[in-house]
Amino acid sequence: MSQTREQYTMGYGPAATAIMAVRTAQGHAAFFLPQLKPGMSVLDCGCGPGTITIGFAELVAPGQVVGTEIEDSHVALARANAAKRNVSNVRFEPADIYALPFDSASFDAVFISAVVGNLREPVRGLREAYRVLKPGGVIGIKEFDHGGDLLYPLDAALKQYNACYCRLRSENGHDPESGRKVGAFLLDAGFRNVKMSACYESMADPNALRGIAGAFAGLLSDGWGDAFKDRGWATNEDIREMSDAWLRFPETPGAFYAGAWVEVMAQKDGAS
């Protein structure tokens, strides 16, 4: 069963987009940067607001970088971000990862962050990335794995939120625990030299915690709360409790959130 556009993105609202927009190549893709050299061509699939992509363009100039996105509003945002940063060797195009509008063997490197977990058929998406890579080219994947979440304090309302969040994503074809599986997906897609590691993105200061708590609470008002109710997973009162719990969370002394990310490098067979 394929996914609709709405199911891929599940209506990322302003809070979720703001979390993506603070990501940088240096901060979020450090494991991938040693692969990049001036003059290389790079593709960033599912680039969101493009801030990581723009960082790649600065590193490989005069090489060309392309960011692709299924969500038109993200393409527009990414283009505006590139113009603001005055980076001209990057361009952004609307495209579904399953049907990339590029010839085979077009890119020296492909990067994909926080997209594999949104795909019902991750291996099919990665085969398309394989196709557009040059022989010997490298792929870097960063993927979230909710199974590694560290959240304190985790009260009953946040536990219920997490359960509903993962259930709704699964219903839309996502896999909230895909991070750990990326190496296996890459092997199935034909890649070799798969190297996996993992790291935590941890937050303890109230400002950072307010950002992440605001993004999760924001999803409730961006339609996820209604979806939980419509499916009978939560009542109005539960949704209010969840929202209040997210608001309280960053203000709680000793509060801590850490999210697990898996980082994977692999290569396409051929000359290198």
Ligand SMILES: C[S@@+](CC[C@H](N)C(=O)[O-])C[C@H]1O[C@@H](n2cnc3c(N)ncnc32)[C@H](O)[C@@H]1O
């Ligand atoms: C969680 S965001 C990650 C954005 C960015 N890569 C980052 O790490 O900040 C996932 C992005 O993948 C895009 N996306 C989801 N399904 C896609 C598909 N089938 N093809 C292309 N992009 C897709 C979404 O629109 C969204 O911008």
